[in-house]
Amino acid sequence: MVKASEPTNVSKPSGEGANDTPPSPKAPPVEIPHTLSIRQLADLLQASAIDIIKQLMKIGIMANINQVIDYETAATIATNLGYQPRPKPRITQSLASAIGETKKQPTKDEELGGLRPRPPVVTIMGHVNHGKTRLLDAIRQTNVMATEAGGITQHIGAYQVTVNDQKIAFLDTPGHEDFTAMRARGAQVTDVTVLVVAADDGVMPQTLEAIDHARAAGVPIIVAINKIDKPEANVELTKQQLTDAGLVIEEWGGDTVCVQVSAKEKRGIPELLESILLVAEMEDLKANPSKPAEGVVIEAEMDKTKGPLATVLVHTGTLKLGDTIVAGTTWGRLKAMFNDTGKRVRKADQSTPVELLGLDSVPQVGNIMTAVASEQQARALIQKRQLEIKQQAPLVTLNNLFDQISAGQIKELNVILKTDVQGSIEPIRSSLERLGTKEVQVRVIHSGSGNVTESDVMLAIASKGLIIGFNTDTERGARRLADAEGVSIRNYDVIYNLVDDVNKALKGMLEPSYIDVIEGRAEVRAIFTATKKQKIAGVYVTEGKVSRGASVKVKRQEQVICESTISSLKHFKDDVKEMNAGSECGVGTKDYNDFQVGDILEVFRREKR
Numbered sequence: 001m002v003k004a005s006e007p008t009n010v011s012k013p014s015g016e017g018a019n020d021t022p023p024s025p026k027a028p029p030v031e032i033p034h035t036l037s038i039r040q041l042a043d044l045l046q047a048s049a050i051d052i053i054k055q056l057m058k059i060g061i062m063a064n065i066n067q068v069i070d071y072e073t074a075a076t077i078a079t080n081l082g083y084q085p086r087p088k089p090r091i092t093q094s095l096a097s098a099i100g101e102t103k104k105q106p107t108k109d110e111e112l113g114g115l116r117p118r119p120p121v122v123t124i125m126g127h128v129n130h131g132k133t134r135l136l137d138a139i140r141q142t143n144v145m146a147t148e149a150g151g152i153t154q155h156i157g158a159y160q161v162t163v164n165d166q167k168i169a170f171l172d173t174p175g176h177e178d179f180t181a182m183r184a185r186g187a188q189v190t191d192v193t194v195l196v197v198a199a200d201d202g203v204m205p206q207t208l209e210a211i212d213h214a215r216a217a218g219v220p221i222i223v224a225i226n227k228i229d230k231p232e233a234n235v236e237l238t239k240q241q242l243t244d245a246g247l248v249i250e251e252w253g254g255d256t257v258c259v260q261v262s263a264k265e266k267r268g269i270p271e272l273l274e275s276i277l278l279v280a281e282m283e284d285l286k287a288n289p290s291k292p293a294e295g296v297v298i299e300a301e302m303d304k305t306k307g308p309l310a311t312v313l314v315h316t317g318t319l320k321l322g323d324t325i326v327a328g329t330t331w332g333r334l335k336a337m338f339n340d341t342g343k344r345v346r347k348a349d350q351s352t353p354v355e356l357l358g359l360d361s362v363p364q365v366g367n368i369m370t371a372v373a374s375e376q377q378a379r380a381l382i383q384k385r386q387l388e389i390k391q392q393a394p395l396v397t398l399n400n401l402f403d404q405i406s407a408g409q410i411k412e413l414n415v416i417l418k419t420d421v422q423g424s425i426e427p428i429r430s431s432l433e434r435l436g437t438k439e440v441q442v443r444v445i446h447s448g449s450g451n452v453t454e455s456d457v458m459l460a461i462a463s464k465g466l467i468i469g470f471n472t473d474t475e476r477g478a479r480r481l482a483d484a485e486g487v488s489i490r491n492y493d494v495i496y497n498l499v500d501d502v503n504k505a506l507k508g509m510l511e512p513s514y515i516d517v518i519e520g521r522a523e524v525r526a527i528f529t530a531t532k533k534q535k536i537a538g539v540y541v542t543e544g545k546v547s548r549g550a551s552v553k554v555k556r557q558e559q560v561i562c563e564s565t566i567s568s569l570k571h572f573k574d575d576v577k578e579m580n581a582g583s584e585c586g587v588g589t590k591d592y593n594d595f596q597v598g599d600i601l602e603v604f605r606r607e608k609r
């Protein structure tokens with residue numbers, strides 16, 4: 001990260017163009033996050049990225065558009081461009097709204113007076129087999145074993161270690177998929193990511209994916225070059241590849257902290273932990289321990305004997321036994337709490353992971369947990385959350401893009417670009433990014449060659465973006481998730497059409513397009529005659545649901561032979577509205593009678609995407 005304390009002292013800018021004068025009282029205020037990319041700063045200040053880069057050069061900082069800078073540096077630029085910067089509070093939107101509803105908002109002074117530094121929460125990411133799990137084990141063994149008598153058994157999906165009297169929390173589910181899945185549900189728990197790259201393998205596709213996922217979330221990255229004990233390790237080549245991927249390490253004049261480790265031989269672990277503390281310090285993480293607790297659900301399951309179990313990472317405040325809590329849309333009174341080593345505890349403060357017992361049902365991973373004053377407040381908060389879920393704005397699609405821009409709902413079109421070959425990415429990316437207007441910028445937040453995967457869809461949900469494929473397919477799981485969550489996936493085989501559609505969509509001139517979202521599938525197993533004119537298909541529902549009035553395609557050997565609607569649905573003799581997977585029923589369709597045993601009925605709804 002570029003920070004103010006580097007060669008040029010940004011807090012006291014000098015040289016041409018630097019501006020020492022305080023902002024005029026009329027300067028418009030702007031809230032700036034603790035770290036952000038040049039691109040994000042440009043958007044905030046409604047300036048072009050080039051202008052920002054020029055401003056940075058004036059104060060002696062060379063940076064590219066994706067580079068992340070710290071608050072002080074960004075604030076200097078903002079002041080120079082006539083703004084009044086102030087730090088953006090580090091609290092997620094959903095947490096903030098949850099807090100706002102459950103209790104009186106504290107005054108600024110109370111809030112500030114009560115803020116204390118809190119330990120960072122770290123997620124480990126990287127390509128498969130590069131050593132994420134082994135590194136997590138090595139960190140745990142070198143730092144927890146010493147304090148926990150009798151060794152440790154991991155009980156829950158996170159743990160805390162203590163380094164130089166300071167704590168660090170690690171999420172024990174390595175990989176960017178879970179990280180982004182949580183973000184997709186509105187919760188960002190991670191403060192720092194450690195990107196593991198094996199020195200014998202170098203930067204691989206999931207390394208690049210992890211970099212983009214961390215950047216999309218605005219979370220700083222520390223590189224851990226792993227497996228340095230291996231004779232075939234090539235640290236220099238790995239550094240070069242990282243540079244090519246836009247992560248220039250400090251040693252080479254960049255701003256990415258990089259540590260060499262061997263998870264196998266437990267080498268470099270103290271250095272890695274110290275680097276995490278250093279980067280976290282720049283993030284200025286604070287929380288108020290005396291407030292009612294808020295946190296995020298990081299694991300949840302139904303235990304046969306104990307009932308609903310949830311692991312929560314406390315974000316702020318202190319969680320106490322007996323508290324009434326709401327997690328997502330579940331609630332309960334805290335009956336018992338266990339820490340990461342399985343010990344019963346009565347209290348848990350910020351950045352502490354604990355397993356909870358007492359909720360009435362199983363919450364979802366990524367749900368916000370809030371302590372409230374009474375059962376009545378719990379019910380009110382649940383009602384509010386249920387309403388919010390219903391009223392959620394639709395995700396962006398090329399069809400609704402213009403409406404969303406006009407309504408001021410988006411200022412940035414986030415695109416995930418997947419292509420068949422690597423060579424197509426750059427021309428498409430630059431054509432798309434050139435389409436940006438004053439009202440809306442086009443940002444390709446992730447690109448790669450290969451099929452559209454579930455992880456791409458998650459990133460689209462988390463970043464409120466859409467997916468564009470060029471000559472590529474969509475994996476089945478990804479399609480299912482995209483349909484369920486309303487994520488738009490557009491596929492093209494001509495670059496001109498792809499760029500033209502986005503251009504038209506930005507201007508509100510795109511003809512609407514439709515996709516068929518499959519709601520259920522059923523297999524025809526018998527044919528019955530109802531009346532002379534009407535035949536009924538006896539079907540077995542294999543997937544989803546079949547409902548009366550729904551649109552249906554009849555498929556024979558993968559070919560659609562007719563499209564119709566379901567006019568009658570019977571379960572034995574009874575008329576029913578819908579039947580779910582695993583059941584048998586009788587289906588009659590409007591104006592169609594020629595079913596054959598073995599036909600597939602595909603029930604669908606047509607949506608504008």
Ligand code: GDP
Pocket residue numbers: 126127128129130131132133134135174226227228229230261262263264265
């Ligand atoms: P993950 O998929 O990223 O979680 O990778 P794992 O932690 O499962 O490691 C993959 C393989 O690499 C395992 O066989 C590990 O024992 C091995 N491995 C991990 N770290 C090191 C290391 O520092 N040195 C060596 N030689 N092997 C390692």
